[in-house]
Amino acid sequence: MTNPYTLTLTDDEAAALAVAANGAWRTPLPTVDMVSEADMARAILRGRRSLVVRDLATPEGAATGEAAEVLKRLGTGPRAMFILVDEAGVWVPAGLTLYLYGASVDDVELSHVVSAVGVHYFRVLPPRRQWLALTELAEAVFADGFTAAAAGAQQPAAALLTVVRADGIRGIRVAQGTAAASFDAVPASFDSVPAAVGWLLA
Numbered sequence: 001m002t003n004p005y006t007l008t009l010t011d012d013e014a015a016a017l018a019v020a021a022n023g024a025w026r027t028p029l030p031t032v033d034m035v036s037e038a039d040m041a042r043a044i045l046r047g048r049r050s051l052v053v054r055d056l057a058t059p060e061g062a063a064t065g066e067a068a069e070v071l072k073r074l075g076t077g078p079r080a081m082f083i084l085v086d087e088a089g090v091w092v093p094a095g096l097t098l099y100l101y102g103a104s105v106d107d108v109e110l111s112h113v114v115s116a117v118g119v120h121y122f123r124v125l126p127p128r129r130q131w132l133a134l135t136e137l138a139e140a141v142f143a144d145g146f147t148a149a150a151a152g153a154q155q156p157a158a159a160l161l162t163v164v165r166a167d168g169i170r171g172i173r174v175a176q177g178t179a180a181a182s183f184d185a186v187p188a189s190f191d192s193v194p195a196a197v198g199w200l201l202a
Contacts, residue, residue, distance in 0.1 A: 004125040007066045009047075011118035013056075015040065016047030017071060020063055024074040026081075030093050031118035070122045073101050073110035080105050080163050082134045084146075084156040085173075092156045094149075098134065105131040105163060105201070134161060138174045139193040145176030163200045172196040 009017065011031045018025035033039040051057035056067035063071045079102050084095030091097070093116035102108040111126040141159045149155040160182055162171035172190070173182040179196040181188040190196040 002069055007070050007122040009120045012043045012047035013050050014120045015043040016051055019044055020071055021074050024077045026077050027099055027114055069124055083160050085158055086154055087157040092154050095156050100130055135197050141174050142193045170200050
């Protein structure tokens with residue numbers, strides 16, 4: 001069995017890994033214009049060169065070593081996601097952005113943290129109870145909301161906690177004193193985060 005470790009990649013390196021993920025990649029690349037084919041292509045080329053220099057890929061672009069272990073655990077995409085958004089629903093890069101990969105939310109093989117500066121931290125075989133930690137963060141938002149951002153900085157307004165299930169995707173939006181279903185066909189609100197999480201996993 002692989003020993004636990006953390007692999008740190010730049011946005012460019014992550015872009016190169018995303019190509020090999022065959023559609024499993026769902027996470028943002030903060031310093032790359034992902035809607036620009038030219039910008040993406042340049043990032044991928046830079047990332048491939050960097051991965052080769054770091055002995056994380058072959059010259060042909062195949063992931064090796066720790067990068068190969070991460071790629072294997074990306075599977076078909078994340079099992080759960082936690083991000084912060086502003087009032088308009090726009091992602092707040094300065095907040096925690098975390099993706100969990102595994103057979104279930106209680107059986108996580110890979111965690112992926114994305115930083116605002118375009119650094120990706122992949123933890124293979126992360127500590128147990130990662131999902132519980134996310135629900136506790138959501139409970140803290142429900143109880144206390146967010147501290148005011150510095151002048152001119154993007155202000156978080158809510159946390160989005162999402163789970164990929166066999167029957168589709170369910171998510172909740174949590175703000176101070178409120179928890180509700182997000183992007184779901186059936187509107188629902190909850191009087192607590194545990195109740196909302198119960199609905200997520202039901």
